[in-house]
Amino acid sequence: MGMYIINGGNRLEGELRIEGSKNAVLPILAASIINGKNSIIHNVPYLKDVNTLVSMLESIGCKYSFVGNTVIVDSTGDLDINIPEKPVREMRSSIILMGAMLGRFKKVKISFPGGCEIGLRPIDLHLSGLRLLGAKIVESHGYIICECDKLYGNEIHLDYPSVGATENIMLAAVSAEGVTTIQNAAREPEIVDLQDFLNKMGAKITGAGSSTIRIQGVTSFHDVEHTVIPDRIVAGTYAVAAAITGGKVVIRDIIPEHIKPIISKLGESGCKIYRYDKDISISCSRRPNAVDIIKTMPYPGFPTDMQAQMMALMCTARGTSIFIETIFENRYKHAEELIKMGANIKIEGRAAIVKGVNKLMGAHVFSRDLRGGAALVLAGLAAEGTTIVDNVDLHIERGYENLDIKLKNLGADITKEK
Structure with missing residues (x-):
């Protein structure tokens, strides 16, 4: 090792x-799924977790290339809604793909996440937030299957200001019909960076960095270029x-x-x-x-x-x-x-x-x-x-x-x- x-x-x-920030770039890479176009991301750190996530994007149908510390992700076309099991069980942050895939394709199948053994870190806040947006979620044999005909904006109050839950809800809600409000949202700088990336591709989000985030759902996105904090x-x-x-x-x-x-x-x-x-x-x-x-x-x-x-x-x-x-x-x-x-x-x-x-x-x-x-x-x-x-x-x-x-x-x- x-x-x-x-x-x-x-x-x-x-x-x-x-x-560049590991905890910022991973949800941003997941968000590159949403626009179905090209995402140019600068200041990407050369890390094992980054390599794992871009490999996961490739495995579901995205194309990517590295030029120094810049990664270009092309998410055009249909992607496989089945997220590979092994990397999800090794890297907890890969659960962030759930919100992005649900937002764009209205269906995703993903295993329960693993990662560092520093505590239980349950994902029930992620799942309850996505359910409030209209997702039907089945947990079976170590897998989570999320699907819906359409996502609808809603008011979501997090019992705890979870970073991952806030990010997953944001990624799904940008494509929902109507307005989503996240109360008691996480306030970390990485949440602000994700908001900035999503807004550059056409999303309408305000409030990141505060405890209340407001997301107006939109129907189309475009190419984006962004530098990670x-x-x-x-x-x-x-x-x-x-x-x-x-x-x-x-x-x-x-x-x-x-x-x-x-x-x-x-x-x-x-x-x-x-x-x-x-x-x-x-x-x-x-x-x-x-x-x-x-x-x-x-x-x-x-x-x-x-x-x-x-x-x-x-x-x-x-x-x-x-x-x-x-x-x-x-x-x-x-x-x-x-x-x-x-x-x-x-x-x-x-x-x-x-x-x-x-x-x-x-x-x-x-x-x-x-x-x-x-x-x-x-x-x-x-x-x-x-x-x-x-x-x-x-x-x-x-x-x-x-x-x-x-x-x-x-x-x-x-x-x-x-």
């Missing part, structure tokens, strides 16, 4: 550019990399507003952060201070996708930090691997108590999920001796483009082996 071998202790210095989680990960190594790094081509909760906690830990129009500079010349409480929340709160990386940093801090994970019930698998490196962590339900230690020690650790794997890499950068992070192909490379190369360019001693 591939491994990173890291000799810790090097201070990171330099600058890097942040790639930068990845706020990748930016946050490199910011923590600078902090945990006592380094100084300039992170370019980002939207600083999107990482305010991360910047805030890093500031509390003693980092010096300078914010510019599309860049930030972060430096940490001494051992970080503990942050009293880090509680994950839906945007604009502290992102669950940064919990593991911040935990790695707090393992080296002065004092005790408490983490409260409110999004996923099983997102502390990285903790037992950090403990192998000398961290002092106690898990109590959804809370983790982290007492900082003077130094971490290199060890052979295993990535259990995408962000937890990134946290182990960060810990390895700061640890004394050699750290081996296993399973990088399976998890880490799903969400980070050339992580080892970019860290090496900043001064890290890191190599990848098969």
